[in-house]
Amino acid sequence: MKKTISVTVNGVTHQNEIEPRLLLVQYIRDVLNLTGTHVGCETSLCGACTVMVDGQAVKSCTMLAAQADGSTVTTIEGLAQGGELHPVQNGFWEHHGLQCGYCTPGMIMAAAQILQRNPDPTDEEIRHGLEGNLCRCTGYQNIVQAVQCAAKKMKSKSVAR
Amino acid sequence: MIPASFDYIAAKSLDEAISLLAKHKDDAKVLAGGHSLLPAMKLRLMQPKVLIDLGRIRDLSYIKEDGGLIRIGAMTTHFQVEISDLLRRSCPLLPETASHLGDMQVRNKGTIGGSLAHSDPAADWPASILALDAELVATSAKGDRVIKATDFFVEMLTTSLQPGEILREIRIPSGKSKPAQAYVKVRHPASGFAVVGVAVNLSIDGGKCQSAAIGITGVSPKAYRASKVESALKGNALDAKTLSAACAHAAAAVDVNSDLYASAEYRKQLATVYTRRAIEIAAGRAK
Numbered sequence: 001m002k003k004t005i006s007v008t009v010n011g012v013t014h015q016n017e018i019e020p021r022l023l024l025v026q027y028i029r030d031v032l033n034l035t036g037t038h039v040g041c042e043t044s045l046c047g048a049c050t051v052m053v054d055g056q057a058v059k060s061c062t063m064l065a066a067q068a069d070g071s072t073v074t075t076i077e078g079l080a081q082g083g084e085l086h087p088v089q090n091g092f093w094e095h096h097g098l099q100c101g102y103c104t105p106g107m108i109m110a111a112a113q114i115l116q117r118n119p120d121p122t123d124e125e126i127r128h129g130l131e132g133n134l135c136r137c138t139g140y141q142n143i144v145q146a147v148q149c150a151a152k153k154m155k156s157k158s159v160a161r
Numbered sequence: 162m163i164p165a166s167f168d169y170i171a172a173k174s175l176d177e178a179i180s181l182l183a184k185h186k187d188d189a190k191v192l193a194g195g196h197s198l199l200p201a202m203k204l205r206l207m208q209p210k211v212l213i214d215l216g217r218i219r220d221l222s223y224i225k226e227d228g229g230l231i232r233i234g235a236m237t238t239h240f241q242v243e244i245s246d247l248l249r250r251s252c253p254l255l256p257e258t259a260s261h262l263g264d265m266q267v268r269n270k271g272t273i274g275g276s277l278a279h280s281d282p283a284a285d286w287p288a289s290i291l292a293l294d295a296e297l298v299a300t301s302a303k304g305d306r307v308i309k310a311t312d313f314f315v316e317m318l319t320t321s322l323q324p325g326e327i328l329r330e331i332r333i334p335s336g337k338s339k340p341a342q343a344y345v346k347v348r349h350p351a352s353g354f355a356v357v358g359v360a361v362n363l364s365i366d367g368g369k370c371q372s373a374a375i376g377i378t379g380v381s382p383k384a385y386r387a388s389k390v391e392s393a394l395k396g397n398a399l400d401a402k403t404l405s406a407a408c409a410h411a412a413a414a415v416d417v418n419s420d421l422y423a424s425a426e427y428r429k430q431l432a433t434v435y436t437r438r439a440i441e442i443a444a445g446r447a448k
Contacts, residue, residue, distance in 0.1 A: 020166075020169030020212065062270070067195065067216055131264040132264025
């Protein structure tokens, strides 16, 4: 039995008729054509599919689209505001926080959540927060630096305000 | 990986969920956070015809303390447990356990009730729930039934929840002002599950251990209380001699799991070493 869901993704509300078994990541990629969110391991280990659902970073391969009915979702495409990259995106750029880029969208969404909860994290806290995101290229060092860079940027911005 | 087809019903209240479960019986599964059930469904290890989602029932998500009891709603996420000031103050074992569980995203969505009802032999919660002498409240059309933690875990992936019952609350006796508790874990490097997880809840007075409750997960097909270790600690000062004699019993009288990552012999050794570490950490916190 199909089900109609209404989900607000990156500020736009979508209504779709879906099969209950449709995973949130498939809904985002195949129904909404937002392919920035990646499918990696499909077993909730690698974190490539991380998106925000109602402000919480979740693995969208381990959530049904039906569970997101009525929710607000932010994907990597919705992170930049007014044509300006999110500080975490900037950090990844400046510190070369990626090589192949496959893990990057999920890594950035998870990093954004870490900084939201803890604006001044230690390297160790960043690594603990990113435990659910696997990167097979960088060895994580540059990723941690990218998140630290974003933390500094976000702090100086909030001081300026 | 796509689950087999099913009907999805988002229950609006616990009463509605109970009547849906009574109607669909074994065809139905109850969906909490989905972080155990959905992976199993994607692998087609489980193929329920109906999913009853508890995710919209707001009043199943709470942490409160009253009448000497801490009450945790079954739909409380691991993250909510991890950051709860109330628990950090009166039962720090639970936030500590939560912080070791899965990863940030899993903790954001997975629930304590869902994990307990799934009863994975390598899950973290069972160790702590056992060490805290928790009670689990199951509810059905017949009303509430209170189950002691020691009676809850039956075997791998099996609890004493009966058909038609939904786990709705976890209750923990509160009290001690400075709890001597600790959870330590050998984390499987790939899955994040516990190869061995030890939860310790001690009461120490006058330099001696007055009571000890130790829950161990990951070691055998179901989490268990290390009762031989507990009795060897009780009434004694926690010195090196007592600890090494007591902890040798950490995996006594259980079938020890063996897999590609850890043989039974290695796991048993880990259980001994980590039980000792957990006791030492807990005792250090009582000072």
